[in-house]
Amino acid sequence: MSERAAPFYCPYCGDEDLRPSEQGHGAWECAACNRAFRLAFLGLLARGVSRGSADREGHDHV
Numbered sequence: 001m002s003e004r005a006a007p008f009y010c011p012y013c014g015d016e017d018l019r020p021s022e023q024g025h026g027a028w029e030c031a032a033c034n035r036a037f038r039l040a041f042l043g044l045l046a047r048g049v050s051r052g053s054a055d056r057e058g059h060d061h062v
Contacts (some may be wrong), residue, residue: 007039 007028009016015032026039 010035011037 006020007018010018010028010030010033012035013030013033015030017031018028019031021027021029021036023036023038027036028039029036
């Protein structure tokens with residue numbers, strides 16, 4: 001199994017001083033603003049799939 005990608009910056013303060021949290025999978029801590037947050041993949045959007053298929057067919061977006 002491949003390792004998940006790490007966030008590049010804190011979603012709250014924008015700082016890059018992040019460390020994995022002991023709270024479990026997907027949890028991160030920001031040393032700059034002292035916040036903890038969790039990242040999670042929620043799923044694919046159905047509208048993204050239809051938009052992608054329109055791109056492949058050469059349709060223009062408005």
